[in-house]
Amino acid sequence: MIVTRTAIVLGMIAYAALWMIVIAGATAFLPLVVVITVLVLLVAGGNLLQSFMGIPGRPQKFKTPDDEDDTTE
Secondary structure (H helix, E strand, O other), X not given: OHHHHHHHHHHHHHHHHHHHHHHHOOHHHHHHHHXXXXXXXXXXXXXXXXXXXXXXXXXXXXXXXXXXXXXXX
16 A cells, blocks of 8 residues: 555656646657646546446456366366
C-alpha cells in the first residue's frame, strides 16, 4: 500500500513538472501532457458511466498452477 501511494505521488509530481515545463515554453512536451489528460478523462468517464448504469465490476481472475488442465500424461 505504501509503494502504491508513493508511486501515485511521484507520478503526480512528474506530471506537474511536465505542466511547468510546458508553461515555461517547451511546447515539445504539450502532446504528451494532452494525451495523458485525455486518457485519464476517458477512463474516468467510462468508470463513472458504468457505475451510473448500474453495471457491476467484474473481479479479476488470476490463473494459478492448480487451475491448469493436465491433458498430457
